[in-house]
Amino acid sequence: xxxxxxxFPDGTAREFPAGTTAAExxxxxxxxxxxxxxxxxxxxxxxxxxWPIEHDGAIAINTMQDDAPALELIRxxxxxxxxxxxxxxxxxxxxxxxxxxxxxxxxDFDRAEPFTPEDxxxxxxxxxxxxxxxxxxxxxxxxxxRAIRHYEETGEPYKIELIHRxxxxxxxxxxWHGDWQDMCRxxxxxxxxxxxxDAFKLMNVAGAFWLGDxxxxxxxxxxxxxxxxxxxxxxxxxxxxxxxxRDHRRLGREMDLFHFQEEAPGxxxxxxxxxxxYTTLQDYMRRRQDRGGYVEVNTPQVVDRxxxxxxxxxxxxxxxxxxxxxxxxxxxxxxVNALKPMNCPCHVQVFNQGLKSYRxxxxxxxEFGSCNRYEPxxxxxxxxxxxxxxxxxxxxxxxxxxxxxxxxRFIEFLxxxxxxxxFSAFKVKFSxxxxxxxxxxxVWDKAEAxxxxxxxxxxxxxxxxxxxxxxxxxxxxxxxxxxIGRDWQCGTLQVDFVLPERLxxxxxxxxxxxxxxxxxxxxxxxxxxxxxxxLIESHAGKLPFWLAPRQxxxxxxVSDADDYVAEVTEMLRAAGIxxxxxxxxxxxxxxxxxxxxxxxxxxxxxxxxxxxxxTVSLRRLGEKHTRTETLDTLVDTLTQEARAPDMR
RNA sequence: GCUGCUGUAGCUCAGAGGUAGAGCACUCCCUUGGUAAGGGAGAGGUCGAGAGUUCAAUUCUCUCCAGCAGCACCA
Numbered sequence: 001x002x003x004x005x006x007x008f009p010d011g012t013a014r015e016f017p018a019g020t021t022a023a024e025x026x027x028x029x030x031x032x033x034x035x036x037x038x039x040x041x042x043x044x045x046x047x048x049x050x051w052p053i054e055h056d057g058a059i060a061i062n063t064m065q066d067d068a069p070a071l072e073l074i075r076x077x078x079x080x081x082x083x084x085x086x087x088x089x090x091x092x093x094x095x096x097x098x099x100x101x102x103x104x105x106x107x108d109f110d111r112a113e114p115f116t117p118e119d120x121x122x123x124x125x126x127x128x129x130x131x132x133x134x135x136x137x138x139x140x141x142x143x144x145x146r147a148i149r150h151y152e153e154t155g156e157p158y159k160i161e162l163i164h165r166x167x168x169x170x171x172x173x174x175x176w177h178g179d180w181q182d183m184c185r186x187x188x189x190x191x192x193x194x195x196x197x198d199a200f201k202l203m204n205v206a207g208a209f210w211l212g213d214x215x216x217x218x219x220x221x222x223x224x225x226x227x228x229x230x231x232x233x234x235x236x237x238x239x240x241x242x243x244x245x246r247d248h249r250r251l252g253r254e255m256d257l258f259h260f261q262e263e264a265p266g267x268x269x270x271x272x273x274x275x276x277x278y279t280t281l282q283d284y285m286r287r288r289q290d291r292g293g294y295v296e297v298n299t300p301q302v303v304d305r306x307x308x309x310x311x312x313x314x315x316x317x318x319x320x321x322x323x324x325x326x327x328x329x330x331x332x333x334x335x336v337n338a339l340k341p342m343n344c345p346c347h348v349q350v351f352n353q354g355l356k357s358y359r360x361x362x363x364x365x366x367e368f369g370s371c372n373r374y375e376p377x378x379x380x381x382x383x384x385x386x387x388x389x390x391x392x393x394x395x396x397x398x399x400x401x402x403x404x405x406x407x408x409r410f411i412e413f414l415x416x417x418x419x420x421x422x423f424s425a426f427k428v429k430f431s432x433x434x435x436x437x438x439x440x441x442x443v444w445d446k447a448e449a450x451x452x453x454x455x456x457x458x459x460x461x462x463x464x465x466x467x468x469x470x471x472x473x474x475x476x477x478x479x480x481x482x483x484i485g486r487d488w489q490c491g492t493l494q495v496d497f498v499l500p501e502r503l504x505x506x507x508x509x510x511x512x513x514x515x516x517x518x519x520x521x522x523x524x525x526x527x528x529x530x531x532x533x534x535l536i537e538s539h540a541g542k543l544p545f546w547l548a549p550r551q552x553x554x555x556x557x558v559s560d561a562d563d564y565v566a567e568v569t570e571m572l573r574a575a576g577i578x579x580x581x582x583x584x585x586x587x588x589x590x591x592x593x594x595x596x597x598x599x600x601x602x603x604x605x606x607x608x609x610x611x612x613x614x615t616v617s618l619r620r621l622g623e624k625h626t627r628t629e630t631l632d633t634l635v636d637t638l639t640q641e642a643r644a645p646d647m648r
Numbered sequence: 649g650c651u652g653c654u655g656u657a658g659c660u661c662a663g664a665g666g667u668a669g670a671g672c673a674c675u676c677c678c679u680u681g682g683u684a685a686g687g688g689a690g691a692g693g694u695c696g697a698g699a700g701u702u703c704a705a706u707u708c709u710c711u712c713c714a715g716c717a718g719c720a721c722c723a
């Protein structure tokens with residue numbers, strides 16, 4: 001029999017007969033290791049202990065101490081165990097797929113009746129029984145035809161469809177958890193008892209389209225989370241509770257920032273406190289932009305459909321625009337307008353006024369552009385995804401040769417802003433051509449190459465997001481994360497050779513001839529609404545002093561201090577601090593609690609002592625101790641802190 | 649938009665086929681209290697909207713609207 005050589009992590013190598021399983025390799029090292037083994041890593045591939053090894057390679061045996069493989073196996077085996085439990089309870093349920101994801105797994109089922117919360121309890125109980133029964137897991141490779149015949153007999157149409165989607169050269173692998181069979185790539189554990197019985201939990205049920213395709217049937221997806229031990233599970237559940245407290249929708253109410261109501265779904269009613277954040281952020285952005293070489297414009301809200309037809313948006317996004325029909329008595333035809341869903345076509349109109357020369361380029365045209373989009377009802381989410389919003393939008397009209405330097409310049413600009421606002425880490429995604437698109441393949445080749453090259457030149461690391469580009473060009477997405485780990489696109493940079501063509505933008509080059517400019521669509525915050533949502537969640541409402549809507553509350557301890565409280569408040573206001581007096585007939589404990597919950601960064605308490613000494617007792621949000629300060633130092637420190645990062 | 653769930657006072661929630669309750673918040677009174685809830689009294693609801701069943705609907709049924717979770721979408 002042929003021999004193979006396996007190298008272990010410590011560098012030693014040993015010979016084994018070809019076809020030896022990873023379990024046998026572990027056995028060969030030591031009995032105790034074999035007992036603890038859960039899987040192997042073979043040349044970086046996660047390898048089932050039951051799989052035979054046919055070639056030389058580097059091998060490591062994994063135990064439950066190895067985080068990544070342990071969690072993957074626990075979660076993946078639980079997906080199968082859950083599906084088995086479901087089919088044991090309801091034999092007519094059809095199974096589909098069940099991958100590992102985030103902190104657990106999900107499995108999609110086809111069942112006529114909805115799963116109820118009580119059903120989840122039943123499933124979970126049955127799962128525990130299966131785990132405690134320590135049933136063996138075994139695996140086989142099957143002929144494609146045999147697998148199809150099997151699923152025809154057992155009535156599993158989704159599995160048959162999956163088989164047809166597996167490339168012809170890939171083996172069809174079957175797994176059994178006890179007697180229950182599922183087609184699966186693996187790897188898996190050796191028996192169900194290796195899954196910790198007290199470290200998983202079924203979370204919720206939701207609909208999900210089969211194969212992610214909204215023209216296919218909707219299945220029921222059950223989500224679960226699982227960890228290596230009970231404490232990790234508990235920690236995760238606690239984390240979710242904490243995250244819920246940071247939800248911007250909740251904090252928006254508690255801090256009195258904004259509200260929504262039925263009459264304007266997806267549109268924000270900003271309250272004074274919330275609007276303060278908004279305008280402070282906008283003032284900051286405007287200063288940054290002014291200094292970043294942008295010019296600011298403002299363009300119409302209601303624009304004739306002809307412009308949207310010309311830009312190509314009408315064809316692709318008509319369904320998602322707010323249409324405004326104007327029925328003029330004497331007009332021969334109804335005028336059909338749309339609320340602008342984005343600003344770019346209008347910016348081209350500004351660009352097109354008068355002849356432009358190459359000397360005018362690059363022209364960086366910015367607008368705090370209010371847009372309206374009829375977003376699908378299911379997409380709305382607090383102020384993060386809305387139907388009315390304002391972008392910190394800009395279009396850079398430039399020559400093709402400028403793309404690289406402008407991209408680099410933009411990434412630097414964005415990084416500066418993000419770091420000012422407390423986001424040092426963010427993801428970058430590169431999205432290339434989608435199926436539905438404008439422009440020839442040659443133009444797309446050019447645009448993608450230019451953006452890719454420029455991004456690499458700027459030293460930005462990105463992950464690829466295939467097919468996710470805008471219809472007119474490839475894009476970079478700058479992604480931030482909310483309180484419970486959901487990603488949101490904020491900044492973006494899009495290279496566009498299409499719109500200038502469609503809307504006939506041109507400039508006179510050095511050679512005296514007409515040329516097409518390239519447009520770079522870009523936003524840093526994305527929308528003020530979404531970005532403020534992210535800001536609130538990432539700070540848990542405790543915004544930095546310069547952004548806090550209410551910066552200081554001056555609270556009286558006794559009513560004899562009221563006049564002095566008014567004096568201090570007035571003094572702070574005169575210095576540009578957002579200060580309020582609280583002279584209500586309440587105890588200081590009460591006032592401290594209320595304003596702490598309201599996330600006011602500084603509370604000044606004033607009693608007889610402070611009045612007599614002309615000082616204040618200063619308490620910062622989240623801190624227990626207080627300190628006494630004179631009025632001069634107070635105004636000094638606070639005005640310092642109130643300065644925006646770009647003014648320091 | 650799709651699947652499921654939810655909608656009762658400003659907020660968080662309880663409730664039952666016979667036209668409603670708590671805590672907090674609010675108003676007033678007492679209290680002048682030193683850093684996360686002092687005491688008392690009062691006011692506050694077309695039970696999301698419409699239709700149906702019923703002697704009677706906030707409660708049951710249907711439709712619509714909005715919200716939540718996920719999916720799909722995101723120029």
